[in-house]
Amino acid sequence: MRVVTWNLNGIRAAHRKGLDDFIEKIDADIMLFQEVRALPEQMPKDWSEPEGYELIWHPADKKGYSGVMSCSRIEMDEIERGIDTNLDDSRDPEGRVLVTKHGNLSCINMYLPNGSSRQERQDYKDQWLEDMLDWSRKFVESKEPALLCGDLNIAHTENDIWNPKGNKRTSGFLDNERQWFDRLIDIGWEDLLRNHLGPIKGPYSWWSNRGRARELDRGWRIDYILANPAASETFISAEIIREGGLTVSDHAPVVADFADE
Amino acid sequence: MRVVTWNLNGIRAAHRKGLDDFIEKIDADIMLFQEVRALPEQMPKDWSEPEGYELIWHPADKKGYSGVMSCSRIEMDEIERGIDTNLDDSRDPEGRVLVTKHGNLSCINMYLPNGSSRQERQDYKDQWLEDMLDWSRKFVESKEPALLCGDLNIAHTENDIWNPKGNKRTSGFLDNERQWFDRLIDIGWEDLLRNHLGPIKGPYSWWSNRGRARELDRGWRIDYILANPAASETFISAEIIREGGLTVSDHAPVVADFADE
DNA sequence: CATGAGAAG
């Protein structure tokens, strides 16, 4: 079974740039997209839903902003939207969390807030991190397999960012964010790609559009597939796909393969 | 002496699409641009002022909106901005009128309000028409030559619009607007291109971006070079340039040639 | 249908 997570930075722009070719080529069973930035009814007429997949959209209230969408070839049930939160928006108005169940596997499709615009958004992100950690316990502790996938907007270690020194004060690589990530691992979420590759520099999943960051591979790893112990048991391999999806989004897709039983 | 008037629909977009080539090719002495939609300091660094010309910018207060700019190879003095108006904006905050003098020739660079968005703007346009007519008398009555050039946002006669029947209720071809244009001619402004070509269908200077209006030449003539009697004496010829400037703006440039003495 | 601003990332 193959799972893909990808921040599309606008599914309409991604579609123009060849998303369909990627979907065909990658041949995944479950695809979790973030930053879809559209309602289904806003899709152009030359677009059609990927054949053979069921789709569940969870857009933000605000048009053109955020939103996630999950796609499955395996029969899928919607479990919940949003996290239990102290921020008074349990409706998840920013379209950040969609949980679906595929057989006994739970998939959390998550787009964590970005804190880089203003302090107010960093405060929002920080509160979100606390709420999300507690909320995620029921999944990580489950005897059934669960995956936490998406754009977490945090690079965990110095290996997960090209320029660690220069970004000590940048949202996404702040000490408190990295410590939060340690706690996420402590409660049982396993970073499949990192465990698979070991403590090497990179690979990255996002590159700034400024300068020639992508060309020079000066990126961040902020897109993850995390697994609870039950899901880890069947894990085979994981990778970040740099070629192919190259010009579709400023993020690269992350793929993981699991044994079918 | 050659004069050009052209609504650029954004000088930055026009520059990307080859404005410089046009300027080089047309070899005009005076160029009057409307809907510049930029401050000089917003121009990209790969832009440089047309060589051999002096420039006067008259932008709107509101960024990215309206604004005219006059360009002259002949020494030029600024005479006034805006029209004497009953609307309490004699500062011309929408950047619609710039009068310059080149030797004894006065050039009015005008971008008349568009009334198509809401009734409020049509009312504004109607008031503007009244004020402008009175204001223009001093130029039309002068013994010195004067030109009134620009996007007047009105098609005068049925020859000046591809679909007169279908646009009887469209701003820019309303009865009161066309009657106002009659009065403009009555007070002495001469429509050089129309007088030159006679009462034929067309040519047009603007085409909607919808459908294939330009390709099918379903346009409007709303850009004019009008002359007072003194300027008309030296008039040689006029035309609307369809080729060349084709993809630079949704308007085509209007050119007129005058004898040097 | 296109321009440009502006919010957001």
Place this chain on the structure above:
DNA sequence: CTTCTCATG
């Protein structure tokens, strides 16, 4: 530097 919306034409 790019996405998308929105106002304006």
